[in-house]
Amino acid sequence: MDAAGERLVRLVTYDDVVALMREGVAQAGSQRAYAWATCLHEGDLGQVLRGRKVPSERMCGLVGVERHLVVMGEPYSPVWELDLSGASVLDADLHALRQRLARLSAAKRARAAAEATS
DSSP, X not given: OOTTOOXXXXXXXXXXXXXXXXXXXXXXXXXXXXXXXXTOOXXXXXHHHTXXXXXXXXHHHHTTOOOOOOOXXXXXXXXXXXXXXXXXXXXXXXXXXXHXXXXXXXXXXXXXXXXXXX
């Protein structure tokens, strides 16, 4: 704990979670033994250890990791228009790209709905 009494946390990646799971597998003796001891599906465990799947929230919890969402910068909301008067050129380009993608998605959904009715 720091001087203000707040809890300090360490940020980890999914690679760190997989490494902790590998340690558990090594202690258990095999993937099957670890899966049985933790009530995990053997196939899911194998997929995560091979990097084909992201560890589930339950898997993260088994190795003492909590999953939290973090907002990086200002959240983007396509519902409201953004004031880009103080934004950089890259911000304006990104906003224009997001608007274009939203229009293309709407057009694609409209075409799919039209094809479904015909």
